Amino acid sequence: GENVEQHPSTLSVQEGDSAVIKCTYSDSASNYFPWYKQELGKGPQLIIDIRSNVGEKKDQRIAVTLNKTAKHFSLHITETQPEDSAVYFCAASKADNNDMRFGAGTRLTVKP
Amino acid sequence: EAGVAQSPRYKIIEKRQSVAFWCNPISGHATLYWYQQILGQGPKLLIQFQNNGVVDDSQLPKDRFSAERLKGVDSTLKIQPAKLEDSAVYLCASSLIWEHGELFFGEGSRLTVL
Numbered sequence: 507g508e509n510v511e512q513h514p515s516t517l518s519v520q521e522g523d524s525a526v527i528k529c530t531y532s533d534s535a536s537n538y539f540p541w542y543k544q545e546l547g548k549g550p551q552l553i554i555d556i557r558s559n560v561g562e563k564k565d566q567r568i569a570v571t572l573n574k575t576a577k578h579f580s581l582h583i584t585e586t587q588p589e590d591s592a593v594y595f596c597a598a599s600k601a602d603n604n605d606m607r608f609g610a611g612t613r614l615t616v617k618p
Numbered sequence: 619e620a621g622v623a624q625s626p627r628y629k630i631i632e633k634r635q636s637v638a639f640w641c642n643p644i645s646g647h648a649t650l651y652w653y654q655q656i657l658g659q660g661p662k663l664l665i666q667f668q669n670n671g672v673v674d675d676s677q678l679p680k681d682r683f684s685a686e687r688l689k690g691v692d693s694t695l696k697i698q699p700a701k702l703e704d705s706a707v708y709l710c711a712s713s714l715i716w717e718h719g720e721l722f723f724g725e726g727s728r729l730t731v732l
Contacts (some may be wrong), residue, residue: 549723
C-alpha cells in the first residue's frame, strides 16, 4: 500500500521567514495530495491540495509543488505568522479508493 | 453550517473494558470516515462509509473494533475489549463527494486505556 514520509518532524522559524515541509510517497498511482493543518485540540483542516495533473498551486501565502517523477511534494509557507504555528500533515490517495494515507506530521513553530 | 460533532471528547477506561464513540457528520455528506490518531502520528483510516454501506474496513481490527452508520447519517465506533495500544484520538470526518473530496474533521474523542 501507499507509504507517505514527511520531513522535518519539527520546524522552528522566525516570524516573516518562509517554511518548507517535504513529503515523499511510494505509490505512483496516487494522484491527489492534500495538506492539512491541525491546531491543538482540534481536528485537521484542509489548507491546500493538488492533483497530479498540476505541478504547482498557490493560495495567498501558501503554495504546494508536486514532482511526479520523483514522487515528492512540498508545502511552502511565506511570510510566516505566529498563527501559522500548528502541526501540518501531508497526505496522498488515488482514484480507485479513498484510503488517504497521512504523513507523520510536522510541528511548525513561528517565533514572534 | 454546523461542523462534524463527536462525543465524548475524553474517555478514560481500564483495559478489557468497552467504549463507544458517536459521530454526527455535516448534513448532506454521504461519506463518513473514522480515523485513529496515535500521539505523534498522522491519522490512520479505520473504516469508511458511503451512506450506510461500508466501503473500506480493511484496516479495522475486527476482533475488537466495530462500527455502524445508522440510516446513513450518525455513526458509532465501538471498542470491546480495549487494549492499552488503543489509546489514541478517534477522529470522525465526512465529505460531500466520495472521490478526493475535502475531509471535514470533528475535534476527536481522546481515549486513554489504563
